[in-house]
Amino acid sequence: MTRIFLSLTRRHRPLPLIIQASSARNASTSPRPQNRLPAAYYRGGTSRAIIFRQQDLPKDRTEWGSIFRGAIGSPDPNGRQLDGLGGGISSLSKVCVVGPSAHPDADVDYTFAAIGVKDPDVDYSSNCGNMTSAIGPFAVDNGMVECGNGQATIRIHNTNTGKLIHSTFPVVAGEAVANGDFAIDGVSGLAAKIELAFINPAGSKTGKLLPTGNVADVFDGVKATCIDAGNPCVFIEAFDDIEGIILPDEFDAHPSLLLRLESIRRQASVAMGLSNDEASTPGSIPKIAMVSKPKAHTLLSGELVDEGVTDLVVRALSVGQPHRAIPITVALAVAAAANIEGSTVKRCVSSGRVDPNGITLGHPTGKIMVGAEFDERGHLAHATVFRTARRLMDGIVYWK
Structure with a gap:
């Protein structure tokens, strides 16, 4: 028997070309190198994502999907994404792409992709705040x-x-500062504060703040406000038989709640012009959330919070899953809806604000304040939130 040994040093080993999506699906089981690309892994707010430089990806964007799925570990019928960098829930199954911008008022372009956990969806229909x-x-x-x-x-x-966001944060020695004295609910520890200013967030996908032309619509007998600010969203008041302070695990355990909310969301999608029919509704938009008046409630951590620390309680879904905090774009839309008379959100907001600079929203892991500025028509012209983020790793990501 003849044995052949190959010696390769990491320094001289070239990166292989990317295998086309169709080739990867039809590849045999014969030995071959893994696919690989430069990438980074970041936490942003209460989410995590792989971030690619656009220059490292194929120019043909139809080839991106197979790369993203492979790197994240989707689809996984077990819902765990153990064969990739995903975390088995929507907030940990994300990819971002960053590159130079041709926009005259921007420094970089940023494209977001929500990756299905159990399904092969690669959804570019929304932004992740x-x-x-x-x-x-x-x-x-x-x-x-x-x-x-x-x-x-x-x-x-x-x-x-197509919207602009201004991100302000400290820098030292050419690197974004990670350490600081600011905390956000849902993330342990302290970090540097990042200010996100969303410029004119209304009409992100539909071009209108109220895509249906109505402050309130009715779907399945439930009054709903459909609004587009940050991302298209649908807000309903908590049902009579379900408390608005419900936690994510209780959503999952309820026999019909998720199906009921999904039916409303799909009908709203058609009414907002986001899809031609309910079957073609994107997974990421519109977002749907239940809102309710402030009330003492227990967080996921077990901590009890008083009624007086929030202006409104919000329970949101993201890609069909109960969100363990709140999507930032949902928070922006809530801030916009809270200023519209007759909206489902306005009906639930406390009369006196906890913070005069904005609206304070309660979510399953705590609260968030959204600073909001409105124009003379009462439309949201500018919204500000504060988050934290940091680089967790960078190097090479591999997929089969």
Whole structure:
């Protein structure tokens, strides 16, 4: 028997070309190198995602889907994504792409993809507000934008919505600062504060703040407000038989709640012009959330919070799953709806605000304040949230 030994040093081993999606699906079981690409892994707010530089991906975007699924570990019928970097829930099954921008008012372009956990969906229909907080730091860390020491503001053009976001955070020695004294609910520890200013967030996908032309519509006998600010959203008041302070595990355990909410969401999608019929409704939008008046309630941590610390309680879904905090874009839409008379949100908001600078929303892991500025017509012209983010790793991501 003849044995052949190959010796390769990491320094001289070239990166192989990307295997086409169709080739990967039909590949034999014969030995071959794994596919690989430069990538980074960041936490942004209460989410995590793989971030690619656009220059490292194929120019043909139809080839991106197989790369994203392979790197994340989808689809996984077990719902765990153990063969990739996903975490088995929607907030941990995400990919971002960052590159130079041709937009005159932006420094970088940012494209977001929500990756199905159990299904092969790669959904570009919406933005992720939480991961937006990682895009400025990624751009600085990767030398896409030159910044001196001190506060830096990176102008981000989100290609999913066509909207601009200004991200402001501290920089030292050409790197986004990670340590600090700011905390967000749902993430342990302290970190550097990142200010996200969403510029004119209304009409992100439909071009209108109220896509149906109505402040309130009725789906399955339930009054709903359909609004497009940050992302298209549908807000209903908590049902009589279900408390608005319900936690994510209770959503999952309820025999019919998720199906009921999904039916309303799909009908709203058609009414908002996001899909031609219920069957073609995107997985990511519209987002749907239940809202209710402030009430003392227990968080996922077991901590009991008083009624007086929030202006409104929100329970949101993301890609069919109960969100363990709140999507930032949902928080923006809530802030917009809270200023519209007759909306389901306005009916539930406390009369006196906890913080005069904005609206304080309660979610399963705590609360978040959204600073909001409205124009003379009462439309949301500018919204601000504060998050944290940091680089967890960078290097090479592999997929089969």
